[in-house]
Amino acid sequence: MTNYITFSAIQNDLKSGKITCKSLVEHHLSRIESKKNLNVFLSVYADEALAKAEKIDEKIKNNTQGRLAGMIIGLKDVICYENHPLQASSRILDGFVSQFSATIVERLLAEDAIIIGRQNCDEFAMGSTNENSAFGNVLNDADNSRVPGGSSGASAVAIQADLCQISIGSDTGGSVRQPASFCGVVGLKPTYSRLSRYGLAAYASSFDCIGVIGKSVEDIALIMEIVAGKDDFDSTVSSKDVPKYTQNLTFDNNKKIKIAYIKETIENDALQPEIKTAINQKIAFLREQGHTVEAVDFPLLSVILPTYYILTTAEASSNLSRYDGVKYGFRSKNAENLEQMYKKTRSEGFGKTVKERIMLGTFVLSASYYDAYYTKAQKVRRLIQEKTEEIFKEYNFILSPNAPTTAPKFGSFSEDPIQMYLADIFSVQANVVGMPAISIPCGKDNENMPIGLQIMADFFEEEKLMSFSDYLIKNS
């Protein structure tokens, strides 16, 4: 079967009878089986997906199918799907079965999408390489000795290796975009509050966004159109109307736009040379087309990452206090009293990185240090947001690399946590300020590893962001 780059091509072939939903599911199940070594799926819902496909094929015959008939979707292991396992790739949720579905999942199912399985990730979405999973490493399909990125590493590989058409991931500091760039696929983090977080296992609630990974911008636009918007179960969701993203995907190249890049993100010696070249080529192309591309200063650049880590560890320490061995998941068998039960359950159940972040968060929230770290970081966060908004008063988009390098080899960051943090240096700004950003493929390096280009836009400008991205992918 063809590797369909767009879902519209799948729908055409479904309509003409060239394929059926069932044959599509069978094809992806055999792909998943043949790519088992990549360690992408933690659960595969084979029988269920096949049964559902037969039903949808009936609907197609009667012309009563939903808009996502034939769409095969994988869910990162942080998104609840009723009566299916969920573990956030952590031992502490051993045996947990979701008792409800995330709002996003409900909306996908209502349009006849098929959920094919649950995807590996970094434990509680904390990590940049997918090496922090209780279920082992996920391999990059372009080179199996390299990481897929993280934390939605497996979700990106699933698209790269054509194991499903769309992956639903989560992006707290780049977790959808950075793996998308390492795997040569498209990954969108929407504006904070554009999508409901109901049914997303929380990491850092004021940063967490559900994001979409796909092969094409048009597929992502379709998913966004269906899942975005108000939700009774998440009062932080924006009440703004959701645009018809799929109908406005054409970028008007005659209307000249202004694009900024933060000088230090590209004119930087630490940036892998091929990435610099690839991005400079895009900039040259845009200038040839008559658009303005200019370097801007952003003096707060170096404090974005520490601000992010202070606030996310604080929020994580609070969010993860619910895993106590009482209500669900793993409970240590080695405890004799209640306090020991909490401590042993958490110490045995959580992995190294998660414990480190809980400890840091507990520290920055502790009485004597609260103002010096936590409040200070909230103030700097406001400054970063204001300065970023100032750029968007004058420019339509900000271009940057997605990461300082292409996908590194396994074990590259195992000794120094700050080295791993630095992998997020270009992606966290969008989460710190709450704006949308996308990663699109931008060529390959000398070892044939994919390079990603990040484009960030102002609040709720997903429509323009997607049409511009689609244009760049197709024309440059």
Added chain:
Amino acid sequence: MIINKETLKNIAHLARLDFEEKEADKMILNMNKILTWMEQLNEVNTDNVMPLIHISREINVLREDVVKPSLSHEKGLLNAPKKDSNYFRVPKVIE
């Protein structure tokens, strides 16, 4: 050195975590490294800046107080590691 053995013990207790000696030494090392790196923020002048607390710009999202079904008792207990017919069970607390 912001974190020493004593502060690590206190923070670990607050977070309900336990560390063995070797693990504790590594944690102290990493936390000090990270906290020192975080201190870069002190170079930013934040006089008269209000902390940014909410990222969503929705204000006072209210709805009618309608009674709707929520997670049932049975479903709520389903994932419990130890339970009886009505309650989660934990080690004895009262002597």
